[in-house]
Amino acid sequence: AIDVENYHTYEEIMAYLADLASTNPLVSTLVAGTSVEGRQIVQATISSDRSANKPIAWFDCNIHAREWITAATCVWIIDTITSGYGTDAEITALVDQYDWKFVPVANPDGYAYSWSNDRLWRKNRAINSGSACVGVDLNRNFPSGFGGEGSSNLPCSETHHGVSALSEPESQTLDALIAADRGRVKAAISMHSYSQLWLSSYSYSSALPVEYPEMMNAMKAGVDALVATYGTPYEYGSTGTVLYIASGTTTDHYYENEGVVHSYTIELRDKGRYGFQLPASQIVPTATKTWNGIKAFMNAI
Ligand code: 0X9
Ligand code: ZN
Numbered sequence: 001a002i003d004v005e006n007y008h009t010y011e012e013i014m015a016y017l018a019d020l021a022s023t024n025p026l027v028s029t030l031v032a033g034t035s036v037e038g039r040q041i042v043q044a045t046i047s048s049d050r051s052a053n054k055p056i057a058w059f060d061c062n063i064h065a066r067e068w069i070t071a072a073t074c075v076w077i078i079d080t081i082t083s084g085y086g087t088d089a090e091i092t093a094l095v096d097q098y099d100w101k102f103v104p105v106a107n108p109d110g111y112a113y114s115w116s117n118d119r120l121w122r123k124n125r126a127i128n129s130g131s132a133c134v135g136v137d138l139n140r141n142f143p144s145g146f147g148g149e150g151s152s153n154l155p156c157s158e159t160h161h162g163v164s165a166l167s168e169p170e171s172q173t174l175d176a177l178i179a180a181d182r183g184r185v186k187a188a189i190s191m192h193s194y195s196q197l198w199l200s201s202y203s204y205s206s207a208l209p210v211e212y213p214e215m216m217n218a219m220k221a222g223v224d225a226l227v228a229t230y231g232t233p234y235e236y237g238s239t240g241t242v243l244y245i246a247s248g249t250t251t252d253h254y255y256e257n258e259g260v261v262h263s264y265t266i267e268l269r270d271k272g273r274y275g276f277q278l279p280a281s282q283i284v285p286t287a288t289k290t291w292n293g294i295k296a297f298m299n300a301i
Contacts, residue, residue, distance in 0.1 A: 004076045004287075006280050007068050010039065010105055010112045013075060017044050017104070024082050026095070032103070033173025036126050039108035041173045046081055046100040055186035057094075057298060058260075059102045060174055060250060063138045063190065065110030065121045066276040069268050069286055070191035074104040076287035077294070094298060098186065103177065107138055107170055120276060124170050126162070128155035136162035139190075140248040141171040144256045145204025148247035161248050174250060178258050187262040187301060188254040189294070194275055195243070195267040196234045198223050198293070201255040203239035203265075204247040211261050212238065218262055221300035226293030230285060232269065234293075239265065262301050266290065 002008060002016040021029040026046050033041040047054070061074035081100060084091035094100075105111050109125035123135030133156035140151040140161040147153065151161040166172050178185060200215045202208070209215060219236040227234055235242055239251070254263040269278055269286045278286070 004079050005284050007072055009115055010108050013071060013104055014042060017042055026082055026085060032177050033169055035109045035170055036124055037109040041108060041170060043101055043103045043177055044078060046095060048095050053184060054099045056181050056184045057098045057100050058185045058188040060106045061104050061191040062111055063106040064192060065107050065114040067193040069193045069278045071104050072283045073191060073268060073287040073290055074102050077291050078102055080291060090295060106174060122158050124168055126168060131155035136160055136168050138168055138171050139250060141168050142248045142250055142253035144252035145247035148204050150244060150246040151248055178254055182258060185260045188260045190250045190265045192265055193268040194270050196269060196271055197242060197267040198234060198236040199239040199242060199265040201252045201263060203249045203252045204245060206240035208238055218297055218301050222293040222297030225296030226289045229289035229292045232289060
């Protein structure tokens, strides 16, 4: 068990997932890859019947190191689903309908570094050849629009895209995981903070996907339920129109190269008062309303 109302280190989260996998028959874990510094990148699957090859609700969390609320929210959701299955009718139905897959810490080195050295670290911990500056922005390292607007070839930039698309082991791992489930991923959600937004493709341009009306309906269902929980305002729409252009992101990759129509980025609390350093007292309310939004969204698509 884990106290979901607190932030936890990489090691604590991994220990929680391992414990859950060994004690709860719904849960299995997969070491999907290894980070630059050798940490395991773990995916947890919640399934009531692995042989059924159900459609999948797929999540990556904490690809940006300092966005601690994203791992905390994914852990809270895992805890809520596993303890609600068999007693909560809506959760039971959603687990019977979908397999749920989570990478709670997609950037383990950056996350560990944000605990040990620099709370506001964003990138991974790759050495950039010819530079003293460390790190690649993993959410600029994917193939869709790689190297374009809203990313930088400068190693010292916070949005440094790396030497080539999928140059980083952490992005390779997410790419391999989503590709392994090609054709089964009904929804792919990348958890980020902060800004209180539910974002779709495209991110690398202001163009709109052909399925945009359908995506807007799905986002509206999620955001309406999320906002109804505590009245926290959220906006939704394509990244390029609602936020800014960002090239090489997970969400565009899952949409454009993996065929996941319902591919989104959710920017969790807050709107800047605490920013990335959201107090632990806001973990449970943030996760609760996000989960209400995700349930409504999954029931709408
Ligand atoms: O810039 C980013 O990577 C994300 N914002 S953050 O403050 N968490 O860094 C936004 C990415 C949005 N991307 C897609 N929806 N594809
Ligand atoms: Zn982010």
